[in-house]
Amino acid sequence: MTQALDLSRSASLADVDLAELATVSAELERKPASAAVRWAWTRFGTRIVLASSFQDSVLLDIALKAAPDIEVVFLDTQYHFGETLEYVESLKQRYDINLTIMQPLVEPDELWRVDQNECCTLRKVEPLARALDGKQAWMTGLRRTEAATRAKAPIVGLDVGRGVVKVNPIAPWTDDDVAAYVQDHALAVHPLRHQGYQSIGCWPCTQPVGEGEDARAGRWAGTGKVECGLHGWPEPRERHVDVDRADDHSGDSR
Numbered sequence: 001m002t003q004a005l006d007l008s009r010s011a012s013l014a015d016v017d018l019a020e021l022a023t024v025s026a027e028l029e030r031k032p033a034s035a036a037v038r039w040a041w042t043r044f045g046t047r048i049v050l051a052s053s054f055q056d057s058v059l060l061d062i063a064l065k066a067a068p069d070i071e072v073v074f075l076d077t078q079y080h081f082g083e084t085l086e087y088v089e090s091l092k093q094r095y096d097i098n099l100t101i102m103q104p105l106v107e108p109d110e111l112w113r114v115d116q117n118e119c120c121t122l123r124k125v126e127p128l129a130r131a132l133d134g135k136q137a138w139m140t141g142l143r144r145t146e147a148a149t150r151a152k153a154p155i156v157g158l159d160v161g162r163g164v165v166k167v168n169p170i171a172p173w174t175d176d177d178v179a180a181y182v183q184d185h186a187l188a189v190h191p192l193r194h195q196g197y198q199s200i201g202c203w204p205c206t207q208p209v210g211e212g213e214d215a216r217a218g219r220w221a222g223t224g225k226v227e228c229g230l231h232g233w234p235e236p237r238e239r240h241v242d243v244d245r246a247d248d249h250s251g252d253s254r
């Protein structure tokens with residue numbers, strides 16, 4: 001089924017000075033991930049959301065320590081593994097999460113069998129657009145080493161397609177950095193990690209990967225598809241618009 005989608009509702013909200021973003025991003029490269037969260041929370045306050053896929057809880061742990069009130073968005077595609085939903089519930093027990101669960105506007109169907117791009121649009125891209133309605137920025141756990149398509153992701157940049165700022169506090173982190181943080185902070189691990197799943201999305205489109213395989217090789221395996229449409233870094237255009245400062249929204253001084 002194809003339907004007209006309005007993916008541009010947030011497009012007018014985040015006109016920003018690209019030079020400012022580049023400067024901030026470069027400075028944050030030399031600081032811990034929590035500094036990026038604090039900057040984002042100070043800059044945008046309640047006008048930023050953290051989008052979590054709940055594959056792990058590294059960014060969640062960092063973010064909720066630095067900005068406890070930040071809104072966390074989970075895109076419930078209706079095709080998550082039961083283990084993922086259980087993991088979300090377990091993290092709700094551990095953390096006081098300001099959690100928003102976004103549902104697609106469509107019922108469960110078989111579209112993923114015939115048109116995965118359209119399925120991702122309906123179940124991920126469109127719900128995210130609604131979650132970003134009225135927001136000026138979003139935060140993700142995207143990392144450069146996850147895929148070639150993510151290799152140039154800045155810590156702070158402009159999400160040109162959505163017209164909002166995108167903050168990736170752990171963009172420079174390696175797999176070893178993630179593993180070390182999980183161990184040092186005794187974080188709960190997604191149960192499917194123990195079964196060879198290194199990147200975890202919807203069950204119809206996710207497989208475990210073998211030793212030495214790329215972590216995302218199990219996503220849409222054999223189809224050539226590598227991204228769901230949430231992430232992408234087109235060359236930025238020169239633009240400058242007005243984003244109100246949100247210094248008064250800072251909820252964390254640590």
Ligand code: SF4
Pocket residue numbers: 077079112115116117119120121123124201202203204205228
């Ligand atoms: S990952 Fe698969 S099931 Fe999930 S939204 Fe995309 S195509 Fe649909």
